[in-house]
Amino acid sequence: MSRTEISTIGEFGLIDHINKYVKIENETTKKGIGDDAAVLSMKSESDRMLVSTDLMLEGIHFDLTYFPLKHLGYKAAMANFSDIYAMNAYPTQLTVSIGISKRFAIEDVEEFYAGVLLACQRHNVDLVGGDTSSSLTGFTISMTCIGMAKEDEITYRSGAKPTDLICVSGNLGAAYMGLQLLEREKSILSQNTDPQIEVQPDFAGKEYIIGRQLKPEARRDIIDALKKEGIKPTSMIDISDEMVSDVFQICKESGVGCRIFEEKIPIDYETASMAEEFNMNLTTAALHGGDDYELLFTVPVTLHEKINNIKDVKVIGYITDKEEGKMLQTRDGGCFDLKSQAWVNVNS
Amino acid sequence: MSRTEISTIGEFGLIDHINKYVKIENETTKKGIGDDAAVLSMKSESDRMLVSTDLMLEGIHFDLTYFPLKHLGYKAAMANFSDIYAMNAYPTQLTVSIGISKRFAIEDVEEFYAGVLLACQRHNVDLVGGDTSSSLTGFTISMTCIGMAKEDEITYRSGAKPTDLICVSGNLGAAYMGLQLLEREKSILSQNTDPQIEVQPDFAGKEYIIGRQLKPEARRDIIDALKKEGIKPTSMIDISDEMVSDVFQICKESGVGCRIFEEKIPIDYETASMAEEFNMNLTTAALHGGDDYELLFTVPVTLHEKINNIKDVKVIGYITDKEEGKMLQTRDGGCFDLKSQAWVNVNS
Known part of the structure; x- marks a missing residue:
């Protein structure tokens, strides 16, 4: 692939x-x-505008060794759309700012935006602005997503x-196991110092979990389905980070407790098989892995049947009084305090 | 000053x-x-929402050696407000995302936000969201500003x-000369390797240009004054970058040319005196220095008298047919093509 220095067209040229x-x-x-700014309108006075923003930094949120730029653009946009869906709203506009390291060529930036624009196209979102800068260090991505909703449809935590x-929605832990696999293959490749031996990463039968890490899909379909069933979640x-801390946010903002059933947590077959291969605790990966971009929501118990009508949504527990704590009921009937532990090593 | 590791409270703790x-x-x-997102409304259906975003990276946009964090937060916010004023609108909400390097303590982040919040308070803007992340490299700032305006009041390029x-508005080149002075003093300090000798930067009589660099003020007052006089600029x-490239943007988007008079360009006394000390060409500094956060706008010639009523606004030239080019008429009557030359060394 030909590579063209960004300096040949400059920042304004790049934007054009x-x-x-x-x-x-x-x-x-x-x-x-x-x-100087994008200009947006609302359809009616009772509409509300949602604003969400995300920062993604090389070395912290992604590793360009195995993250193709097109996928990265796609994923970053999806992460932003996901925040808007989580308000029971639809994303409508996106701004994208990037800090570009010197090793980037115009073709790299094109790849990144191709991913962003594909995500926008699939979710009916307009790219309306942004900023580009050179970066002395790593690749920097900052996106802000705008969404719209009727006031009475917005769902808070x-x-x-x-x-x-x-x-x-969906299943949990897949993106995390995909990441473990990518990290393992990166480590194998870097250990091979003999240029005569060509080592290829082995992803056969692991396409699903790799895909969950590299090209997650924000759950617009779930918002559509909830509206179709006439369900407005209570929260x-x-x-995005880890399921447990997200449940904790809802408990904190709602002033309630929760009980989650280990056996109800939806997990894909590939996730389970990969966890076994890595000798990792599967539940821990699902509860704390993160990067799932699934929706977690609560509905009145009277809507149990309606929820069952929605494909790809599972009931994993129920809300309790705050005093009952935040509990995990395990398969063997044990009951433990849920703990946010993103920092704990998930190797069991 | 006591310094508290950010790890003691974590990301959620920091946000709280x-x-x-x-x-x-x-x-x-x-x-x-x-x-997951901030929720905003508009006052009426005919209102429009403005969205502008800016990315600022350590080593590219600022040098923490001489940039106090409180000033940096203030300046970054002002740069964002300025984009909204440039649409003839008022900023109303701001999101702030930061990538924090390991050497930062909680007190540093507090200083930064103190500057952001001071700017918000002075310009009646609400801080409504953001993102925080650790950064493997430098300090990263990304802000998105939301503004509101009646549809028919918005001014485009x-x-x-x-x-x-x-x-x-105001005067040009001051922030640039302030930067030159800060860079010189940094260089002098770094050359002093004898810890016995305490070298203090010498900013006496240079407070104005230093202030223009470290704590610029977005021109809300000019938007107020224009509205008071009943003037809606045509563009x-x-x-922010350099005055010449900003004029070029207006010429490009409006399909016109321009003629700027060198003698009309407003320059402060301190700027001129500093340029002389550095043996720099003053006009070049004013045309290409950047970081001024002044407003540049056009009005019909019939409003000449009304414009004269506005304090701190100067007429520096006029718009021409595109075919007449983009010209600078010098003090001695010469006429030259204006060139965007942010990359040219301004040492004459």
Whole structure:
């Protein structure tokens, strides 16, 4: 692939270059890239605008050794959309700022934006602005996502009530196990110092968990399904860091406790098989792995049947009085305090 | 000053800690920090929301050797407000994301936010969200500012017409000369390797230009004054990078040319005296220095008298047909093509 130095076109040239690929699809976008600020409207006075922002730094949030730039752009955008869906709203606009290290060529930036724009296209979001800068160190990504919703449809973290069901979309721990696999293959490749031996990473039969790490999909479909069933969750959050700390946020903001059933936690077959291969505790990976971008929400217990109608949503527990604590009931009937432990080594 | 490791309270603890200082002042802020997204409203259906974003990276945009963190927070916020004023609108909400290097203590982050919150307070802006992350490398700042305006009041870069007057607020080149002075003193300090000799930077009589670099003020007062006089500029931009490239943006978006008069460019006495001391070309510093955060705008020539009523605004030239080019008329009557030359050494 040919590589063109960014200095040949400069920052303004780069913006013009990327802008050629940008299409505006939303009627609420009155002015996109090209002025001091983007200009947005709302459809009606009772609408609300949602604003969420995420910072992703090389070496902290991603490793370019195995993270293709197109996937990275896609994932960063999805992480932002996910925050808006978690408010029971739809993302409509996105700004993307990047700090570009010297080793980047125009083609790299194009790859990154190709991923961003693919994500935007799939979720009907307009890229309306951003900032580009050179970076003395690693690749820096900052995105801000705007979303819209009717005031009475917005779901906060604070509305969960005792007896509410705790629901989760998709399955958990897959992205984390994908990351473990990518890290292992990176380590094997780096140990091979003999250029005569070509080592290829072995991902056969592991495509699902790799995909969950490299190209997660924000759950617009779940928001659609909830609306179709006429369900407004009492609280909602997206699972980005670790599931336990996300449940804790809901408990904290709602002033409640919770009981999660280990046996109800949805886990994919590939995740389980990979955990076995790595000799890791599967539940720990699901509870603390993070990067799932699934939705965790609560609904009144009376909606149990309606929730069962929604494909890919599972009830994993229920909300309790605050005094009952935040508990995990294990498969063997034991009951333990849930602990946020992103820092604990998940090797069992 | 005592220094407390950030690891003692963690990311969530840090957010809670900062949040204690945050006050919500705008009725359009329905929900600030504390959920997946902030929730905003508009006062009426005909309102528009403005969104602008800026990325600032250590070593590229600022040098912590001489940039106090409180000033840095203040300046970064002002740079964002300035983009919203440049649309003839008022900033209302701000999100702040930071990547924090290991050498930062909680007290450093507090200092930074003290500057951000002071800027917010002075400009009636609510801090409504953000993200914090550790950074393997330098300090990373990304802010997104939201503003509001009536649809018919928004000023774009694209409305300038031939014969329109080109106006600029304040004066130019001061922040750039302040930067030169700070860099010189840093260099002197670093050359002193004898710990017995205490070298103090010498900023006597240079307070104004240092202040322009370290704590610029976004020109809310100019937007107020324009509204008071009933003037809606035909185009507007804020001077952040270099004045010439900002004029070029207006010419490009409006499809026009321009003629700037060297003798009309407003320059402060301290700027001129510092340029002389450094043996630098003063006009070059004013045209290409950047970091001024002044407003540059165009108005119909019929408003000449009204513009003269506004304190601290000067007419520096006029808009021409595109074919007449982008010209600088020098003091001695010569006429030259204006060139964007941020990369040219301003030492004459």
